Structures are given as C-alpha cells and as structure tokens.
Amino acid sequence: MAKYATMPLIDKILSLLDSAGTNSSVLEDRNTAHIVADGQNLLSTQAIPGVTIDIKERPDITIAGITIAGEARVANPIHFCFGMLQRIGTQNFRITIKLEPHAHASFLAHGLFSNVEFARHIMDQYVEIDEGANMRFTDSHFHGISGGIEVATTGKVKVGKQARYISDFSLTTGRVGKLDLKYSVQADDHAVVELTSRVFGHASDIIKINEDVRLDGLFSRSLIKSRVALEGEARAEIIGTTEGRAEGARGHMDCMEIIKDQAVGQSTPSVKVSHPLAKITHEAAIGTVDKQQLETLIAHGLSPEQAVDAIVLGILR
Amino acid sequence: MSLLEIRCVYFTAGGKPILENLNFTLGEGEIHALIGTNGTGKSTLARLVMGCEGYHIGSGEIRFDGLSINELPIEKRAGLGITMVWQEPARFEGITVRDYLSLGKRGSDLSDCLDSVGLASGDYLDRMLDNTMSGGERKRIELASMLALKPRLCILDEPISGIDLVSVKDIVAVIRRIQQNGSSVLLISHREEIASVADRASLLCGGRIAMTGDPDTIVRDYKSRHCVICNGQICDYATH
Numbered sequence: 001m002a003k004y005a006t007m008p009l010i011d012k013i014l015s016l017l018d019s020a021g022t023n024s025s026v027l028e029d030r031n032t033a034h035i036v037a038d039g040q041n042l043l044s045t046q047a048i049p050g051v052t053i054d055i056k057e058r059p060d061i062t063i064a065g066i067t068i069a070g071e072a073r074v075a076n077p078i079h080f081c082f083g084m085l086q087r088i089g090t091q092n093f094r095i096t097i098k099l100e101p102h103a104h105a106s107f108l109a110h111g112l113f114s115n116v117e118f119a120r121h122i123m124d125q126y127v128e129i130d131e132g133a134n135m136r137f138t139d140s141h142f143h144g145i146s147g148g149i150e151v152a153t154t155g156k157v158k159v160g161k162q163a164r165y166i167s168d169f170s171l172t173t174g175r176v177g178k179l180d181l182k183y184s185v186q187a188d189d190h191a192v193v194e195l196t197s198r199v200f201g202h203a204s205d206i207i208k209i210n211e212d213v214r215l216d217g218l219f220s221r222s223l224i225k226s227r228v229a230l231e232g233e234a235r236a237e238i239i240g241t242t243e244g245r246a247e248g249a250r251g252h253m254d255c256m257e258i259i260k261d262q263a264v265g266q267s268t269p270s271v272k273v274s275h276p277l278a279k280i281t282h283e284a285a286i287g288t289v290d291k292q293q294l295e296t297l298i299a300h301g302l303s304p305e306q307a308v309d310a311i312v313l314g315i316l317r
Numbered sequence: 318m319s320l321l322e323i324r325c326v327y328f329t330a331g332g333k334p335i336l337e338n339l340n341f342t343l344g345e346g347e348i349h350a351l352i353g354t355n356g357t358g359k360s361t362l363a364r365l366v367m368g369c370e371g372y373h374i375g376s377g378e379i380r381f382d383g384l385s386i387n388e389l390p391i392e393k394r395a396g397l398g399i400t401m402v403w404q405e406p407a408r409f410e411g412i413t414v415r416d417y418l419s420l421g422k423r424g425s426d427l428s429d430c431l432d433s434v435g436l437a438s439g440d441y442l443d444r445m446l447d448n449t450m451s452g453g454e455r456k457r458i459e460l461a462s463m464l465a466l467k468p469r470l471c472i473l474d475e476p477i478s479g480i481d482l483v484s485v486k487d488i489v490a491v492i493r494r495i496q497q498n499g500s501s502v503l504l505i506s507h508r509e510e511i512a513s514v515a516d517r518a519s520l521l522c523g524g525r526i527a528m529t530g531d532p533d534t535i536v537r538d539y540k541s542r543h544c545v546i547c548n549g550q551i552c553d554y555a556t557h
Contacts, residue, residue, distance in 0.1 A: 227410070256410075293407040295369050298392050299400045300466060301421035314411030 010036060010043045013083045016112040020142040020173075027079060034079040035064060039089045050074055051105070061092045070100035070130070077138075078105060083112030084119055092122040099133035099163075111141035111151070114174060118148040127157040129165055131188075137167040143174030147203055151176075155183040159191040161217065170198040172316045176205035176234070183210070189217035189246075196225045198316045201234030201263065212241040215278065219248035226255040229312045230263030241270040244278025253282040258289055258312055318383055320345040320501050321366065321470060326377035328358075328365060335361050336524045339377070343470070348492065348502040350512040350532060352539055353521035359505045360404060362521070363474045366503070367401045368394045381470070398469030402459045404478060409446040414458055417446055418465045425465040434461045434491050435484070452479040460491045464498060471500045477511050489514045509536040 013036060014024035027034050027044070033051040036044040042062060047053040050072035054065040068074060084091055099105060111121060129135050143149055151171070159165045169181060176199060187193050193213055201207050207230075213222040224240045242251035257265035269282035289311050297307035319342040328336040335358045343349045353359050364372040366379060368391040379386050386394055409417070418427045428438035434457040444450065446458065456479055463471050473492065477485050492514050496502055504515055512518045518535035520527045528535060 290407065291370060292403060293409060295367070295391055296403065296407045297420065299367060299395050300417075300462065301395055301400075304392055310412065310416075311409065314409050317411030 032076040036081040063094045065096045068099045068103040068105045072103045074105040077108040080109040087117040090120045094124045096126045099129045101130040102132040104134040106136040109139040114144040117146045120150045123153045125155040129163040131160040134164045139169045141171040147175040147177045149177035152180045157185040159187045161188045162190045164192045166194045168196045172200040179207045181209045184212045186214045187220040191220045193222040198227045201230045203232040205234040207236040210239040214243045215249035222251040224253040227315045228257045231260040234263045236265045238267045243272040247277040249278035251280040255284040257286040322380040324378045327375040348515045350504040350515035350518040357521045358524045400468040401472040404475040406459045415442040421466045430461040430464040472503045474505045
C-alpha cells in the first residue's frame with residue numbers, strides 16, 4: 001500500500017514527473033511498486049506482491065532494500081522517483097536490489113532536478129541478480145538550466161549464471177553540472193550485461209563516466225555503449241574497461257562523442273584478456289558531426305542547424 | 318532551356334585535374350545517365366552540382382533552372398530542389414526510417430514509397446537507419462526518400478552498387494517512378510546496364526564528356542572501351 005507523507009510535496013514531485021514526460025498517475029496504480037522522495041524526505045513507498053521494499057531513514061542517508069522474489073515476473077516497472085523541490089540541498093540514497101533466481105523486473109528511475117540551483121544527488125547501488133534472473137534499470141535525469149548540480153552515481157552489480165542485466169543512464173535534458181558515474185559489474189557463466197549511457201553536456205559541465213565489466217563466467221557477454229554530445233566548454237572523460245577471464249567470454253565497448261565549440265572529449269577504452277579463448281573488442285569515435293551525415297540531411301531539406309540537432313539528438317536517443 | 322547546365326567546368330584536387338572543360342546538360346523531366354569507369358570524376362561531378370563541402374569549381378559555371386548556382390551553399394541548392402543519393406548512404410543512430418522519409422514534409426504516403434522499393438512498410442518504418450541495416454536496404458531507403466521528397470533534380474550516384482543483379486530491374490522501375498513523380502534524374506554509374514532507363518546518356522572519360530546520345534549507342538562504346546576523344550582506351554583521370 002502506498003504510504004504518502006505531505007501531500008502538497010508529493011503533488012509537486014508528481015508534477016515534475018509529468019513535466020518529464022511520464023504520466024504520474026502510474027504511481028497511483030496499486031500494481032506498481034514505487035519509491036518517491038524529495039531530497040532526503042521519503043514521500044511515498046509502495047510494495048506489491050513479489051516486490052519487498054525495506055526502508056531505513058537516517059538524517060544524512062536513506063537506505064532502501066528491494067527484493068524481487070524468486071520466479072516473480074513483475075509486470076509493471078518499479079518506479080524510483082527521486083527529485084528535489086528546494087533550490088539547494090542534498091539527496092543521498094543507498095539502494096540494495098536483489099533479484100532472486102529466475103525473477104524478472106524492470107526499474108524506471110527518474111531524477112527530477114529541474115528546480116535546483118546547488119544540489120548533490122548521491123546514489124549508491126548494490127545489485128545482485130541471481131541465476132536466471134533478468135533486470136533492466138533505466139535511469140533518466142531531468143535537470144534545469146543551472147549547472148550547480150552534482151550527480152554521483154555508483155553501481156556494484158553481480159550478475160549470476162544465465163542472468164541478464166541491462167542498464168540505461170541518460171542525462172540529456174538541462175545542464176549536467178558535474179556527473180560522476182561509476183559502474184562495476186561482474187558476470188558469471190552465460191550472463192549478459194549491457195551498459196548504456198547518454199549524456200549531453202553544455203557550457204562548463206563536467207562529465208566522468210567510468211564503467212568496468214569483468215567477464216568471469218564461461219560464455220558471458222557484455223556491451224558498454226557510451227553516447228556523449230558536448231558543446232560550449234563542456235568536458236567529458238569516458239573510461240570503459242572490460243576484462244575477459246573465461247572461455248567464450250565476449251565483450252565490446254562502443255564510445256561515440258560529438259564535440260562542438262570549445263568542448264573537449266576523451267575516451268579511454270581498456271581491454272584485459274586473461275583467458276586465451278576470451279575476446280574483447282572496442283571502438284571509439286570522437287569528433288565533430290560527420291560531414292556526410294550533415295550534408296545528407298541538408299540535401300533532404302534541413303537547415304545546417306536542424307541537421308546538427310537531428311544528428312546529436314539521434315545519438316542520444 | 319535545360320534544367321541543369323554545366324559549362325566549361327574545371328575542377329582540380331590536390332593539384333591534379335579531375336574535370337576538364339566539362340560541358341553537360343540535363344532537361345526538365347529527363348533521366349540522363351552519366352557512365353564511365355571508376356575514377357573518371359563522376360562522383361566529383363555529383364558533389365559539385367550538390368555543392369558539398371570542399372567541392373567548388375575552379376572555373377566554368379553550373380546553372381540550375383537558368384540560375385548560376387556556383388556560389389550557393391548546399392542548403393540553398395537543396396532549397397531550389399536539388400538533392401542527392403550518395404554512393405554509400407550515411408547511417409544515422411536514433412533516426413528511424415519514418416523520421417527520415419518525413420524530412421521535407423511533402424505529404425507523401427511513406428508506406429507507398431517503401432513498397433515501391435520492395436520494402437514492407439510494417440517491417441521498416443520504425444527501424445533505425447544505423448548499422449543494423451544492410452547496404453542494400455539502406456540504398457533502397459534512400460531511393461524511397463527520393464519518392465517521398467519529390468525533388469526537382471535527383472542525383473543518383475551509383476544507385477545499383479551493392480544491389481544484386483536480380484534486383485537491378487527493380488531499381489530501374491524505381492528510377493522511372495521517381496521521374497513519373499516529376500523529378501529529373503542525373504543517373505551516375507559505372508555499370509552500363511542501368512543506362513537503359515535513361516532518356517539520354519553521356520560517357521565520361523578522362524574528366525570530360527566524351528560523347529552524349531541515346532543510351533544504346535553510349536553503352537556500346539562504353540562496352541567496347543573506346544574513347545572518341547583520345548581515340549583509344551577509356552581512361553580514368555583527365556589525361557587527354
């Protein structure tokens with residue numbers, strides 16, 4: 001059952017969610033699990049059959065434990081609605097997610113920070129996906145025009161045998177501010193891992209993405225995909241590491257950065273292979289908008305500015 | 318009056334002559350095939366007409382519908398109704414076939430455009446124009462975009478490269494459809510079998526138009542590899 005605190009606050013957060021393009025009425029659905037918070041204030045939680053939510057609130061941090069029962073097929077995505085209504089503040093969450101064997105669940109996390117001027121959002125995740133389980137985690141941030149926000153997200157993920165973990169982080173609306181995204185994933189036999197990040201940096205935004213996948217299991221597979229667009233004086237440093245440590249392990253890293261103005265992008269792929277039958281590949285492309293793509297769209301009737309926007313927004317979709 | 322008129326055009330790249338004293342016309346509603354071996358300057362001519370970056374004629378004039386377009390950037394030329402299908406069409410992440418065919422907003426029936434190039438709209442409209450698409454599929458999408466866009470001048474650079482022999486007749490039918498849509502077509506190819514669709518054909522040899530005439534005659538000379546300018550083997554760059 002939903003546990004609602006101060007109603008006007010939750011109405012305001014839900015309004016931000018609507019503005020971000022998600023119909024907030026989804027949180028009124030009794031079959032949809034959720035956690036809603038404004039800063040450090042927990043506004044609502046709802047567990048459903050098969051989804052257990054355990055919350056511990058402390059003044060400086062909120063600790064949430066979520067367990068998906070074995071064999072459970074959670075039909076609706078579990079929503080994390082984390083926002084901040086104040087212009088200044090800190091939000092610090094530690095979330096532990098466990099999918100028991102053969103459970104299936106998807107999560108939609110909404111970072112609603114369009115009102116803030118100076119704020120920190122800290123999110124530490126510990127994820128354990130048991131054998132045969134399947135988890136999809138989509139984390140979409142919506143920021144305002146102030147570059148005074150810092151986002152520090154870490155994830156430590158264990159993907160069990162024949163399990164699957166797919167994560168998709170996006171921050172393409174508003175100023176990034178400072179982003180520090182660190183993911184570390186370990187994959188067991190026949191596990192599948194996909195990490196995608198999409199970020200659009202403007203002005204003096206600073207972006208650091210560091211993703212590390214260790215393919216320990218036989219025939220485990222992974223893809224790290226980064227798509228970053230930069231303009232103004234924004235800076236991005238993308239580090240991707242994949243380590244193949246078992247027979248049949250296959251990993252690929254794919255980084256693309258489009259740079260405009262005085263922005264600076266850097267990509268550092270790191271490949272480690274410690275088993276002769278493992279194989280890791282990588283590709284990286286950093287530069288301005290591709291000339292032929294640009295001319296093709298212009299030849300189809302777009303202005304040069306519209307063509308650049310279409311290409312940049314395309315890679316961030 | 319010709320829709321496209323190219324007069325005494327010279328173009329060099331890195332000090333090397335690519336096109337020399339090139340003269341060429343294309344009439345309104347005409348399909349004009351420009352054939353020649355690899356490296357004769359066909360794609361260069363296409364880019365010069367389109368106004369691509371780095372392709373500006375050294376001397377001479379390109380006129381479109383009576384207007385000199387020498388100084389016009391690519392977007393202005395596109396605004397006049399000139400467009401082009403590149404030999405290797407660009408791939409786009411995050412842009413669907415539907416998005417792409419809707420560019421230009423001519424109100425065309427997108428499903429019909431796809432059906433015309435042999436692609437089922439239900440399978441393709443929501444697909445991305447990225448690396449998941451084969452070269453042949455991408456090329457057909459590009460031809461479908463010409464049907465959707467209805468340009469005044471459609472430059473097709475090697476439209477059958479990457480297309481299997483069996484499908485060439487399908488592409489010929491699409492090119493006819495583009496013409497029936499009201500577009501004129503500059504059809505560039507090193508494969509002579511496509512020239513049969515044209516109203517006229519020209520043979521490009523050594524950076525010059527060696528001859529212009531009915532497609533059968535031009536193809537016969539092309540197949541014999543005989544150049545009337547140098548009275549010898551059809552050659553690549555401007556060596557006459």
